[in-house]
Amino acid sequence: MIEQLIDCARWAPSWNNCKAVRYTVLEKEEQLQKLANTLVASENIHIVKNAPLIFVISNVKKRSGYERDGHLSSSKGESWEMFDAGVACQTLCLAATELGLGTVIMATFDEEGISKFIDLPENEEIIALIACGYADDMPKAPRRKEVAEILRFL
Numbered sequence: 001m002i003e004q005l006i007d008c009a010r011w012a013p014s015w016n017n018c019k020a021v022r023y024t025v026l027e028k029e030e031q032l033q034k035l036a037n038t039l040v041a042s043e044n045i046h047i048v049k050n051a052p053l054i055f056v057i058s059n060v061k062k063r064s065g066y067e068r069d070g071h072l073s074s075s076k077g078e079s080w081e082m083f084d085a086g087v088a089c090q091t092l093c094l095a096a097t098e099l100g101l102g103t104v105i106m107a108t109f110d111e112e113g114i115s116k117f118i119d120l121p122e123n124e125e126i127i128a129l130i131a132c133g134y135a136d137d138m139p140k141a142p143r144r145k146e147v148a149e150i151l152r153f154l
C-alpha cells in the first residue's frame, strides 16, 4: 500500500517536471515513539503516537523554480518547492483516502532533529510530515468559505 501511495504521488505535477519530492517512511514502533516524544510540536504528539506510519516529505534543493543554468526564472523564486511538495502531498492524501486510509499533514516539528534522525541527504530539506493509517472515526470537516466568498468573475 505504501508503494501504491507513492506510485500515485509521483504523478503529481512539478516545476518543469523536476521531480524533486522525496518520501521517507517511519513505521517502526521505536522510530514513532522517538518522533512523537522529542521531534514534533506538542499539538502533533498525539497524532504521531496514534499513527502506524509517518511519511517524511522532503525536497531536493535548488531544482524546483530553477532553470537548467541555475537561475530562478519566476517572481516566486524558490517557493515553487513548496508548491510542488504541496501538490504531491495532496495527491498522496487523496490516494490514501481512495484506499480507505486517513491522513494528517503536519507542519510543526523539529526540522533539524528529524533530518539528523532519518539521515536525510545533505541536498534535501524536510517540508512536511504526513501521518497515515486507518481512521478510528470520521470527524465532521471544519467549515469552508462559501464558493461565492472566494470566487471572482471579472
Ligand SMILES: Cc1cc2nc3c(=O)[nH]c(=O)nc-3n(C[C@H](O)[C@H](O)[C@H](O)COP(=O)(O)O)c2cc1C
Binding pocket: 043, 044, 047, 104, 105, 106, 107, 108, 141, 142
Ligand atoms: C500545510 C499544512 C500544515 C498543517 N499542519 C498541521 C499540523 O501541524 N497539525 C495538525 O493537526 N494539522 C495540520 N494541518 C491540517 C489542517 O489543520 C487541516 O487540514 C485544516 O484544519 C482543515 O481540516 P480538514 O483537513 O479536516 O478539513 C495542516 C495542513 C496543511 C495543508
